[in-house]
Amino acid sequence: MINLTDAKQRILYYIDTMGIPPGKFYKQTGVSYGILSQNSNMSEKNLVKILTTYRDISINWLIMGEGPMLKTDAKERVEGAIIIERIEELIRKNSESLIAEIKNLNKKTKPQPYQEPPIPLNNLVAEEEIEEIKKTDRLEKKGKK
DSSP: OBOOHHHHHHHHHHHHHHTOOHHHHHHHHOOOTTGGGSSSOBOHHHHHHHHHHOTTBOHHHHHHOOSOSBOHHHHHHHHHHHHHHHHHHHHHHHHHHHHHHHHHHHHHSOOOOOOOOOOOHHHHHHHHHHHHHHHHHHHHHHHHO
């Protein structure tokens, strides 16, 4: 066993920075659940499991605390992912504010009551003719009685 309590702190920092839930970390690495929260040292075997699972971690950073956390090419990928995440967050915020603004405008705008569209003249003539036929039918029915 090597004294790797500092390495545990760095691993916790890594999974926090990368947004990896602890349960997922334990499942992916095969490291015993809760090992990172214990005060005991970590075995070389567990260290190897972590480094083989998360190949973007710099070994020097993890063991010695020297240099960048991520290997150079991985660091660039993470920075890109962080930028994308920020852009998505800005889009969500803008979408939320636009929706709120639309709702606000809808509250201010009074709904207009429904109005029948004007009847074209040719329909008026037809209606007058229908009324005339109805009157004629009524008169005929009265005359038969």
